Amino acid sequence: MxxxxxxxxxxxxxxxxxxxxxxxxxxxxxxxxxxxxxxxxxxxxxxxxxxxxxxxxxxxxxxxxxxxxxxxxxxxxxxxxxxxxxxxxxxxxxxxxxxxxxxxxxxxxxxxxxxxxxxxxxxxxxxxxxxEERLKFVSSMVLGLNDALVELTGTLAGLTFALKNTRLIALAGLITGISASLSMATSEYLSTRTEEDNARAFKSALYTGGAYVFTVVCLVLPYLIFSNYVVSLVFTIIAAILIILVFNFYISVAKGLSFKERFFEMAGISLGVAVISFIIGYFIRLFLGVDI
Missing domain, CATH: 1.20.1260 (Ferritin)
Structure with missing residues (x-):
């Protein structure tokens, strides 16, 4: 040397x-x-x-x-x-x-x-x-997470000022979320089954539905913990951001994709829908004269 x-x-x-x-x-x-x-x-x-x-x-x-x-x-x-x-x-x-x-x-x-x-x-x-099996179904997990984040964050935000009762909001959120998860899983199974074998279609549906249910539980949980509906909404938004953060970090590492671009895209869509739904819920409550 x-x-x-x-x-x-x-x-x-x-x-x-x-x-x-x-x-x-x-x-x-x-x-x-x-x-x-x-x-x-x-x-x-x-x-x-x-x-x-x-x-x-x-x-x-x-x-x-x-x-x-x-x-x-x-x-x-x-x-x-x-x-x-x-x-x-x-x-x-x-x-x-x-x-x-x-x-x-x-x-x-x-x-x-x-x-x-x-x-x-x-x-x-x-x-x-x-x-690795789970990486083959990343698109299914993205579908479940993204749909749950957009749909349920917006739903909970809209219900927050429409109902102003954390228990009622949690009840409505769980019913909506679980029903939607079953619908998403079924749709994923039927769409995948036309292209792939039944076993793969079933697994794809499980990953989609599982990701959806997980997100539903995380987003609804604050309404079951806190009695103040505004505080609950704040923690639901924080939970949504954390889910987006963790999931996109996982995808960026495992699949070698851009973290920043995907994070801000998902966060922007989910929070944007939440703000719009929040405003809609507020004005619908005023228009219908609902006071719970």
Whole structure:
């Protein structure tokens, strides 16, 4: 090795070495938990790559590094709960500094150039071909969430000043929301069934209906907790924004889509409909002379 590595760069290499052995354990653990043999083999292959990178770095640092146990636990749980694609891509988002370091050193040292190429082409390519059911039905989840957010946020906002009673608003919201979720799930099943097999159509309907019901519960819950209808509406709006925030972050990581654009689009539509419905509910109450 003719290229001299500075003390600061050596510290960065040791940090990268620790990351490599940590990720080796994460991929190995996930491969043993995943029942899908195809996905398990992909994770084993990536784990082998990470272990190889660790050994290459070890020849430069001359030290052994222990894996980060907390990081292993965190990303293993995240992957098992939200899906391996999301967990892995979220983890890889935090490793940009190591990739940049490999690229920089790769200009003078062939070993680092090979590691950087493997990170970009091999490992990331393998992650992209992981087969994960929930990602196949993202469009169904988007349909359920988006429709529930737009329809129910607007409905609850309109009912808030029309009824001015949190229990009545919650009752009307639940009836409307659950009925709409069943309608959405049925429509999704029938539309998908004409194009796909029955099993896929059924799963698509479940994801659509499930996402809708989840959103309904989150939006109606404030009216069951608080007695003040204005406070309930405020927390319902906050819940809607949080759902949009979390879901779009998940999609942006798992599918590699723009977070900011999708978030502001969904938030703008949902809140815009809520404001319009709120105004409509207020004027209908005045027009009909309803006072509850």
């Amino acid at each position: 003719n290229y001299r590595i500075s003390a600061d760069t050596m510290k960065s290499l040791q940090k990268a070495q620790k990351n490599e052995i940590t990720e080796y354990h994460i991929y190995s653990r996930l491969s043993s938990y995943i029942k899908n043999e195809y996905n398990s083999n992909i994770l084993k292959q990536i784990a082998m790559d990470e272990h190889h990178h660790y050994n290459v770095l070890k020849t430069f640092t001359g030290t052994d590094k222990k894996p980060n146990s907390l990081k292993i636990l965190f990303y293993t749980l995240i992957s098992l709960i939200f899906g391996i694609t999301f967990g892995i891509k979220l983890m890889e988002r935090g490793e940009k500094s190591s990739e940049n370091l490999y690229r920089e050193l790769g200009e003078n040292i062939d070993e680092f150039k090979r590691i950087a190429d493997e990170e970009d082409k091999h490992e990331k390519g393998l992650v992209e071909i992981i087969e």
